Amino acid sequence: MxxxxxxxxxxxxxxxxxxxxxxxxxxxxxxxxxxxxxxxxxxxxxxxxxxxxxxxxxxxxxxxxxxxxxxxxxxxxxxxNNHWNIAVIGIGHLGEALANYQNFASMGFNLVALFDTDKEIIGRVVSHIRVSDMTDLKQIIEEKNISIGVIAVPAQFAQAVADQLVEAGIRGIWNFAPVKMDVPASVQLVNEDLSVGLSRLSYFISSARDSQ
Amino acid sequence: MxxxxxxxxxxxxxxxxxxxxxxxxxxxxxxxxxxxxxxxxxxxxxxxxxxxxxxxxxxxxxxxxxxxxxxxxxxxxxxxNNHWNIAVIGIGHLGEALANYQNFASMGFNLVALFDTDKEIIGRVVSHIRVSDMTDLKQIIEEKNISIGVIAVPAQFAQAVADQLVEAGIRGIWNFAPVKMDVPASVQLVNEDLSVGLSRLSYFISSARDSQ
Structure with a gap:
């Protein structure tokens, strides 16, 4: 197939x-x-x-x-159809929005863990999942058989989080931080850049205006 | 050019x-x-x-x-280089994450308005902007010369919001709601589907596993 x-x-x-x-x-x-x-x-x-x-x-x-x-x-x-288990790291507004995004479940992804370093956020329940401390990352990734890590932390912390995910044996990283990230070739990386969509829209509006 | x-x-x-x-x-x-x-x-x-x-x-x-x-x-x-003015509609977690996304400003987009229908959210200040009532949408879009509307509301409200934006004279819509949206041909529409990035990652992980 x-x-x-x-x-x-x-x-x-x-x-x-x-x-x-x-x-x-x-x-x-x-x-x-x-x-x-x-x-x-x-x-x-x-x-x-x-x-x-x-x-x-x-x-x-x-x-x-x-x-x-x-x-x-x-x-x-x-x-x-593998029904990958995923974790979101960084439970700010973006992380919380991603944790609540209904489409992932309907595409077959299972959100099973959330992580943060902020004592105010650790322990909170988001989308029926209690936010864990980053210090437990490796243990939880192994225990829960998590294949994909979603990085939603501020840019300056993103590479360090990626390193921890790699060390914990993650297979794929979906990165929302606007940084060029280094991961070993054995780990798959997809960078999500939201400004691409907005720039495409800008292009279409400009083109439409020019042709009017 | x-x-x-x-x-x-x-x-x-x-x-x-x-x-x-x-x-x-x-x-x-x-x-x-x-x-x-x-x-x-x-x-x-x-x-x-x-x-x-x-x-x-x-x-x-x-x-x-x-x-x-x-x-x-x-x-x-x-x-x-047109420095489009943009508005975000729906100030839940996604809307707030988008309002705080630093990259938009650095790409030349000016966030100038936020809208919601929830009385608890209207009046709050997010990213230095006070959230306005949706009932003032048309007036504010005209006054502030807003070209792009970002739809971050739940799916069931998205088309109604798009209709209001079109009625208010918007030129482009950036839609995060997972719905097929109808807008006139004169309005440019870009649909953002976050599950595409995650599915691409799933594909890469599956391919890597198969080739090992």
Whole structure:
């Protein structure tokens, strides 16, 4: 099922397909056309067919895709069916927002631990989970089989937190701090930069204005 | 300076270039090579040269790019030099995290208003701005010349907020709510889906495991 050489752009679209298929499943839809999928996602049907044919045949020609089958397959490709356990480090506003983000659970991620260094925050319950002390990080990551660490601490502390996560045996880091982070090649790193979305919007507004 | 037919992938990389150039500028660097830029961003020098040549000549062959000139040009392309005024709607944890996000200011966006419907939240001061009542949205958007609305409300309220923003004459919406939103073609919409980053990480971890 796993394919090599999937483009980054396609990998970025797969979670959108997965989520749309899940919503379609909830609506009781069995078969969905590339036109309907495209309309729900603002992606052309041609692009969708191109993305999905690279993974094999899930469609019924002239009718559409089998929702359950396609969703399961995309979940397999993305590794979502592993139901990774995740931890959020840094329970400020961003960390708390991430801990409460409903979409993660619906994508198959299990939030199982929260960490902070602030005595005022340790012990608080957020999203049904008690915030742990950073000094217990390694022990809890091992005990709870946590694969993914989400870094939501201020920039100046981010590398030190990453080092602790690596030392604790984490497999992936999702970093929200605006820093260039160094981790060993064995640990997967995805940097989330919120200013990218806002800059894209700025670009679109500028282009629209120029063409008016 | 404005170019047509810039790929979405290139537009997504431009803010990363802009930010890295800004940091280089802060460090007093006048000329930067595509190798150094690439190393700071985990992007190949070939990709960087390809992205940047499409906008014209900013480099000194065999030496590197002029930092100030290239940064100003990318800022022009992205429309960042317009210094858009923005408002955040929904001051829960996500809204408060966004209001406090330092990177927006450094990219040239001015946060000038915050809105909520909750009487407990209206009047609070977040990031030096007093939270306004949603009933004053249209008036404040006009008075403060706000171009971009950031939607950080729960999913079920997101479309109604978007409708109010459109009615108030907003030019761009940056939507964090996990819903398919309808806005007129004259309003630019960028949907931010945080589960995409986490799913990408899941994919990388799964691929790494498979290849071990």
């Amino acid at each position: 796993k394919e090599q050489n999937i483009s980054r752009a396609t990998i970025d679209r797969l979670p959108l397909y997965f989520r749309t298929l899940r919503l379609a499943q909830d609506e009781g839809i069995d078969i969905i056309s590339s036109e309907t999928l495209g309309n729900r996602l603002n992606i052309t049907p041609e692009q969708i067919r191109k993305d999905l044919t690279s993974f094999g045949q899930f469609g019924k020609k002239g009718v559409g895709y089998y929702v359950n089958e396609l969703k399961r397959c995309i979940g397999d490709i993305l590794g979502l | 404005k170019e047509q037919n810039i790929s979405r992938a290139t537009i997504d990389r431009l803010p990363l270039y802009f930010r890295t150039l800004r940091l280089a500028q802060d460090e007093g660097i006048d000329i930067i090579s595509s190798e150094t830029l690439g190393n700071r961003l985990n992007i190949t020098p070939e990709q960087i040269r390809k992205d940047l040549t499409s906008f014209g000549q900013f480099g000194k062959k065999g030496v590197g790019y002029y930092v100030n000139e290239l940064k100003r040009c990318i800022g022009d392309i992205l429309g960042l």
